[in-house]
Amino acid sequence: MRIAFFAPHKPIDHPQPSGDLIIGRTLHDFLKNQGHELLVASDSRLRHITCKPAQWPGLYLEFRRALKRVQEFKPDLWLTYHSYYKSPDLLGPHIAAKLGIPYVIYQGVFATKYRRNFKTWAGYISNKHALLHADHVFANKDRDFRNLSRIIIPEKLSRTYVGIEPDKFQYCAVSAEEIRNKHGLNGEKIILSTAMLREDVKAQSISDLIRAFTPVTKEITQTTLLIAGDGEARPRLEQLAAKQAGGKILFLGRVERDELYKYYSAADIFAYPGINEALGMVYLEAQCAGLPVVAYSTPGPKEAVDQGVTGLLSPEGDIAAMTTNLIKLLSNPSLCEKMGNAATERIKTHFNLTTNLKKVENRLNKVSLWRYS
CATH class of the missing domain: 3.40.50.2000 (Glycogen Phosphorylase B;)
Structure with a gap:
């Protein structure tokens, strides 16, 4: 597979270590080591961007650059790691739709409480839009899986598990x-x-x-x-x-x-x-x-x-x-x-990383095939 990869919360080459960074990086590296071709579609960090209108013109320019970048790469699918109200994926759903390729989110997060606060409402709506337009969503926590089940049909939702080597x-x-x-x-x-x-x-x-x-x-x-x-x-x-x-x-x-x-x-x-x-x-x-x-x-x-x-x-x-x-x-x-x-x-x-990510890879292979069916 050729995969356009995007991590809106924190780019996988970010210098500050964290559990989220480790999960995103290991997902990217695992797929690459399995022989798939991956392109980092954008290294933009979208944390709190819905609350920062001064950054929106720059985001539009990055959208244009990412679209061109991904068009030239010709991916089989778009894979976003970790979209939630603080860092919603504002690129993937639109670019995937323009190119007619499947759009997938790994570590999707959803909680309705953020629609009740004007400070988090825009992020909540943007993240919900991404989730509803995904062809498949992976949830690696029980709480997230339960919440996502409220808006995503079972065929498009998988419970997966993080892991280590x-x-x-x-x-x-x-x-x-x-x-x-x-x-x-x-x-x-x-x-x-x-x-x-x-x-x-x-x-x-x-x-x-x-x-x-x-x-x-x-x-x-x-x-x-x-x-x-x-x-x-x-x-x-x-x-x-x-x-x-x-x-x-x-x-x-x-x-x-x-x-x-x-x-x-x-x-x-x-x-x-x-x-x-x-x-x-x-x-x-x-x-x-x-x-x-x-x-x-x-x-x-x-x-x-x-x-x-x-x-x-x-x-x-x-x-x-x-x-x-x-x-x-x-x-x-x-x-x-x-x-x-x-x-x-x-x-x-x-929590064996290889075992758990092979299940993710198998699902991605199946999702990627729909564009040819």
């Missing part, structure tokens, strides 16, 4: 020893967390974790919390950590994704509250390496973690409950091991 996040005993020696943590129980430390819900999640961890140090003295990640909130969070737990919390700075398996291997538990988390690839990576997860029972962790089987979830904002869950796992190594083993198996079964 399990081989890249396997437990490694050598790496575990390396990290523990590097940070002088032999004999310590290690809780690992990783996030972008920006001033929003990410920083709030880490703040909650720091506060939940503080009482743990009094119950289980030989315990250290490692936090991987960087951002503008880091100095403030380091001050909070020093005040709350002294030297029991270490900030590692940014750790490249292909190095994270070493830290997962060295840890006993992965903990990240996940306030307003859509999914959280780190939950999948940590479980693949055999770590039980402690988090809030928000949509992202609930999607990635099997409560009571591969981790322990608590209500959002209930810091005391998170503390209890951390202590429960740290004081019960057999439970930790049992959940860690179950976590590894669950990732291999439900």
